[in-house]
Amino acid sequence: MNCYECRSGGRTTAAIAVCSRCHVGMCPEHLRIEAELVHEPRGMGQVTQGPEARRALCEVCARAES
Structure with a gap:
């Protein structure tokens, strides 16, 4: 699986986690870890x-919750 945000920007980066809210793959650069x-x-x-x-979140979901 590849990072959704990187792929949207034209790069291919391996995902290391999945957003617990929207379920897109994320690389370390786009991953946000929140406490719950x-x-x-x-x-x-x-x-x-x-x-x-x-809880792992993508940047979009992390911004939406704050």
């Missing part, structure tokens, strides 16, 4: 557990 709290339903409520999980 893990929420788990328990009983009548919800529990947030630590430590935070990793």
